[in-house]
Amino acid sequence: MRVGPTFNVAFRALRRNKMRSVLTALGIIIGVAAVIAMVGIGNGAKAQVEAQIASLGQNVILIFSGSTTSSGIRTGWGGAGTLKIEDAAAIRREVPDVTAVSEEVTSNTQVAAGNQNWFTRIYGESADYFDIRQWPLADGAPFTPQDVRSANKVCVIGRTTATEIYGNDNPIGQVLRVKHVPFTVSGVLTTKGLSAHGVDQDDIVVMPYTSAMKRVAGGTTLRNINVQVADAKQMSAAQQQIIELLRQRHNIQAGRDDDFTVRNQQEIADAATATTDVMTGLLGAIAGVSLVVGGIGIMNIMLVSVTERTREIGTRMAVGAHGRDILTQFLIEAISLSSVGGIIGIVVGIAAAKTIAVTRHWPTRISLTSIIAAFSVSALIGIFFGFYPARKAARLDPIEALRYE
Amino acid sequence: MNNGAVVKLVDVHKTYRTGEMEVHAVRGVSLEIRRGEFVALMGASGSGKSTLMNILGCLDRPTTGQYILDAADVSRLDRDQLAGIRNRKLGFVFQSFNLLPRTSARENVELPLLYGAHRLTNAQLREKADQVLASVGLGGREDHHPSQLSGGEQQRVAIARALINDPELVLADEPTGNLDSRTSVEIMEIFQQLNERRITILMVTHEQEIASYARRNVLMRDGIVRQDFAVTQRLEAAMELERLARSTTEP
Numbered sequence: 001m002r003v004g005p006t007f008n009v010a011f012r013a014l015r016r017n018k019m020r021s022v023l024t025a026l027g028i029i030i031g032v033a034a035v036i037a038m039v040g041i042g043n044g045a046k047a048q049v050e051a052q053i054a055s056l057g058q059n060v061i062l063i064f065s066g067s068t069t070s071s072g073i074r075t076g077w078g079g080a081g082t083l084k085i086e087d088a089a090a091i092r093r094e095v096p097d098v099t100a101v102s103e104e105v106t107s108n109t110q111v112a113a114g115n116q117n118w119f120t121r122i123y124g125e126s127a128d129y130f131d132i133r134q135w136p137l138a139d140g141a142p143f144t145p146q147d148v149r150s151a152n153k154v155c156v157i158g159r160t161t162a163t164e165i166y167g168n169d170n171p172i173g174q175v176l177r178v179k180h181v182p183f184t185v186s187g188v189l190t191t192k193g194l195s196a197h198g199v200d201q202d203d204i205v206v207m208p209y210t211s212a213m214k215r216v217a218g219g220t221t222l223r224n225i226n227v228q229v230a231d232a233k234q235m236s237a238a239q240q241q242i243i244e245l246l247r248q249r250h251n252i253q254a255g256r257d258d259d260f261t262v263r264n265q266q267e268i269a270d271a272a273t274a275t276t277d278v279m280t281g282l283l284g285a286i287a288g289v290s291l292v293v294g295g296i297g298i299m300n301i302m303l304v305s306v307t308e309r310t311r312e313i314g315t316r317m318a319v320g321a322h323g324r325d326i327l328t329q330f331l332i333e334a335i336s337l338s339s340v341g342g343i344i345g346i347v348v349g350i351a352a353a354k355t356i357a358v359t360r361h362w363p364t365r366i367s368l369t370s371i372i373a374a375f376s377v378s379a380l381i382g383i384f385f386g387f388y389p390a391r392k393a394a395r396l397d398p399i400e401a402l403r404y405e
Numbered sequence: 406m407n408n409g410a411v412v413k414l415v416d417v418h419k420t421y422r423t424g425e426m427e428v429h430a431v432r433g434v435s436l437e438i439r440r441g442e443f444v445a446l447m448g449a450s451g452s453g454k455s456t457l458m459n460i461l462g463c464l465d466r467p468t469t470g471q472y473i474l475d476a477a478d479v480s481r482l483d484r485d486q487l488a489g490i491r492n493r494k495l496g497f498v499f500q501s502f503n504l505l506p507r508t509s510a511r512e513n514v515e516l517p518l519l520y521g522a523h524r525l526t527n528a529q530l531r532e533k534a535d536q537v538l539a540s541v542g543l544g545g546r547e548d549h550h551p552s553q554l555s556g557g558e559q560q561r562v563a564i565a566r567a568l569i570n571d572p573e574l575v576l577a578d579e580p581t582g583n584l585d586s587r588t589s590v591e592i593m594e595i596f597q598q599l600n601e602r603r604i605t606i607l608m609v610t611h612e613q614e615i616a617s618y619a620r621r622n623v624l625m626r627d628g629i630v631r632q633d634f635a636v637t638q639r640l641e642a643a644m645e646l647e648r649l650a651r652s653t654t655e656p
Contacts, residue, residue, distance in 0.1 A: 009519060016507040315503040318464065319566065320492020320520040322485045399464050402503065 006325060010332035017305075024301045025341035028381065031291030032345025032374045033352055038287040039370040040353035042280025044363035049276050052195055053269040057132045059232050061239055062268075063091075063225040063246070064261045081221030082259040087249055088126075088225045095227075095241045097234040100128035102226040103209045107217040111165065111205060112177045118164040122178060122205050124212025125226075130156075130189075132228045140172040140187030143208055151210035156187040158202035176205070181215045183207060235264055284370075291374075295338070295381035302334050302389035313393050314401025327394035334386020335379060342378030346371055410473070411573050411605050412438040412461065417470035417480075419456050430456040431467070432628040438574070441603040443596065445616035445636075448625035455578075457625065458609050462495060462576050463487045475573045492520050496567025500579035502559040504551040504566075511547040514538055514565045521570060537565040541595055557588035564595060568604075575599070577608040581615055587649055593618040594642035618642055 014021045065083035088103045105124040110117055123129075127145045130136065143154045155176060162171045171185045183205075192201040213219060229238045239262055246260055306313070313326055350371075353364040419431040431453045438444055448454040459465040460472060463479060464487070472480040479490055491497075496517075504513045514534040518525055525533070535547055541561040551559050560580060567575050577596070581589035596606055597618060608619060616622050617640045624632040 006519075012508065012512065311503060312505055315499075315505070316516065316520070317488065318462070318491060318497045318503075319517040320488050322488045322520070324485075325520060399459050402464075402499065 006328045007332055010329050010336060013305075013309075013329070014333055014336060020301060021337060024298055025337050025344070027294030027297035028291070028338050028341030028378050029294075029345040029348055031287065031294040032342050032378050033349035034287035034290050035284060035374045035377075036346060036349025036366065036370055037352040037356065037364075038283035039280060040349070040364040040366045041356065041362060042276065042283045043365040043367055043370075044353075044357070046273055046276035046280060047365050048363045049272045050269065052193075053265065053272055055134070055192060055201075056265050056268070057134050057226075057228060058265075059229045059235055060132060060265045061227040061229060061235065061242065062263045062265075063227065063242060064263070065221060065223060066259065066261065081219065082250065083222040083225060084220070085222065087246060088222065090245060090249060091225065091227060091242055094245055095238055097229050097231070097238045098227055099230045100132050100228040102126040102129040102132055103222050104129075104224045104226055105209050105212050105217050105219070106223050107212065109179055109216065111161070113165045113175060116165045116167075118161060120161050120164075120203050120205055122207065122212055122216055124209030124217065125206055126209060128228070129206065129226065132226050135192065136190055137187040138190045139170075140185070142187055148208040148210055151208060151214050153181060153183045153211060153215065154186045155183045155205050155207035155211075156189060157185055157206070158189050158204035159191045160200055160203040161205055162188050164203075178205065178207075179216050183211075235266070239264060288377075291377060291381065294341070294378075295385040298334055298337055298382060299385035299389060301337075302330060302386055303392070305333075306330065306389045306393040309393075310396065310401050310404040313396050314398050314404065317396070317398035318402060323394040326396075327390045330390035330393050331383065331386050334390065335382035338382030338386075339375070339379045342375045345378065346375060349374070409439065409476070410437045411440050411442075411475060412436065412607070413471075413473040414461075414467075415471040415473070417457075417460060417467040417472060419453075419460060419465070420468045429628055431460070433470075434625075434628075434630055436623065436630065436633075438605060438607060440605055441600070443600040443606045443618075443620045444608070445619035445622045446607060446609045446625065447611060447613075447616055447622060449611065452625040453628040454609055454625045458576065458578055458607075461574075461607060462497060463490045488520075489522075492517055493522075493570060494573040496570070496572035496575040498560070498563050498567050498575065498577040498580045500582040502551070502556075502563045502583070504559055504562055506552070507550055509548050509550060510538060510543060510554065510562045510565075511535065513551070513562055514569055516566060517570050533569065534565070537568050538562070540568070541565045555588070556584050557591050560584065560588075560592055561595065564592075564599075568599070573605065575604060575606045577606065579609055579611070581610070581612070587646075589615060590642050590645045590649065593640075594646060597642050614640070 063083065065081055085103060088101050091098060092101045102125045107122045108119065109122055110119050126148055127143060130142050137156065138159070142156055143152070147154050157171060157176065165171070165176065166174065171188055174185050175182045176185050189202070189206070195201050227242065229235055243258065243262055247258060250259055252258065316326060350366055353366055356362055357364040414434055414436040417431055417434045418429070421428040421430060434457060446454050446458065456465070460467050467480050470480065471478060474490065475494055479487070482490065505516070511531065511534045514537060515530045518530055518533065538544060538547055541564050543558060543561055543565065546554065546558065551562070554562065581592055584592065593615065596608070600606055610616050617636055617638065619636055620639065621635050622632070623630055
C-alpha cells in the first residue's frame, strides 16, 4: 500500500501525544547534540595542535643530545651533553639537502630592565632560527650571523617578555640585563600564542647561542640542533645522513645505541594528533552512549504506546489494516521521533559548540562528517529500537486486541 | 444487485485448544443470510455467538466447514487476505464504539479508506466521510473528537465508519450495550433506516427487546443454532421514540 496515508496516520498519532513525542525526541536531541558538540571540541583541539606543530616550521628535523637509551641508562632528550658546536657545523657542511641549521641552548633565568624584572626562558640560537621556526619579527631586526660569530650582546624578545619588562614603551634599542649582563634588544617577535603543551611561546628571549653559552648558561654543549631541509621528500634521506654523520663523529660502533635522538616534525605532529584523536574518540564515545540511551527511550515509549493502543490496533485491523500496515505505522512513528530529534539535535549541537567556542575560548570545529553520521545513526536508532515494538503491534491477534481493556 | 445469499455458512465448526482441553465453541452451524436482511443473533454467554461473530467478521477462520461471503469462499484465506475482505465487504460496529481518541469524527470515518486499495485525495476522503456522517445525522459534527460527543453520537460515528466502504454486510456486536434505553432506540432507528436501504445487518445482542427491531432472530445455545425465526411483532424505532417523547412530557 499506501505509504502516504501511513505517514499521515503515524504523524496524526504523534500529534495526539505531543508532550510524550517531544520528551521522547529529547533523548535523541541530547544524544545527537552531545555527539556533534563533543566531536566539534575534539576536532577543534586537534586543529589547534596541528597548527601549533606546523608553527615549529616546515620540514624541520630536531636533533637532541642524549638518547632515550644510552648504554642501558635512559636519559631524557637533551639530558646528556653529547652535541657539540662542531657537530652542527659538520651537518651544515656535509649534509647536502640541509638549508638551515640552528644550534640551540636553553636556560631559564631572571631578566631585568630599569626597576622591572621577569623570569623567562633564554633561547640561544643561530641567525637561521627565525627562518626555521617561520617566526618573523613584529618590530626591529633579528641578530645577524656576525652577531653570532662575535657573541655580541644583542637579543630579540617575545611579546610577553616585552610587555612584562617595558610595559607600553618601545623595547627596541633598550638594555635588557640577563644575569647582570646588559644585552641590547634589537627586535620584538610576532605573537605565537600557547604551545600544544600550554606554554606561552611569547615568553622568551632569543639571543645568539654563542652569547648564551659564554655569558648566560655556561657550558660547551648544545641542548639540540634544529635543521631545516629544502623539501619534504628529502626528509628521510637527510635524517639518515645526519644519523650516520653523528655516529661517525661520536665514534659509535655498529650495534651500539646512538647518544643523540633525531626526531622530525612529522613524528611530533603524529604523536600529538594521536593524543587528540584519542580524546576526540573518547568524547564522541561518551556522547554516543547518550544517543543509545535516547534510542532505548524511544523503544520504551513505543512499547508503552503499543500496549496502550492495543484496541486502536485491533480497530485498525478490523477495518482492514494488514500486519505490515501496522508495522509500517509504528516504524514510521519511531523513525520520525528519532530523525526529527536528530535534526533538532544537529542544530542544538552546532549552537552548543559555537557557544562553547565563544564563552570558553575553546576552538571547536563542526565537521560535515559528524553531522551526517549523527543524523544517520539517529535514523538507524529509530529503525533498530522501533522495530521490536512495531513487530509486536503487527503480530497482535485482532480479536484479542479488540477485546483488550 | 443479486438477491441471493450474502452469507452462507455450511456446517461450520470451531474448536479451540487450551492446553489439554478442547473447547468446541461452535459445533456445526449452517446459516444463510440474504441481501437486505436484518438479523439479530442471540444467545447467553458461552453459547458460541461471539465465536460465530468472529468467523462471520473474518477475524477468525472456521476449524471445519465453509463460509461463503458474497459468493466467494473465505474460509481458507490467510491473515492479509482476510484483512482485505474485512476492508472491502464488511463493516464493524462495536459495543464500546472503538473510535480513535483525540481524532475527529471525520478522521475516524476515513480510517477504512486509508487501508483500501483506492487511492483517494484528501479532498475526496473528506467529501466521502462528510457525506456518510450526514446520513447518520451527524452533519456539522465532523470536527468533534469522541470526547466531545455523547455515547449515541459516538456510536453513530462508528456506524458511519462501518458504512464508508459500502459493505456487503454490517456486523454489530452488542451495539447498544453501552447506551441508555432511549439512545439504544435511536441507534435501532438508524439500523432500521439503513435496512430500508437494503443494507444487510447482522447484530449480536442478548436483549430480547433490541432483537425485536430486527426482521429475523437466530438463537444459539451450546454452539448450535436452536431457533431461527422471523420476527412477528416487530418494533418500529420511530414509533417507539414518539412514544418515549410523549411519556416524558406527561406528568
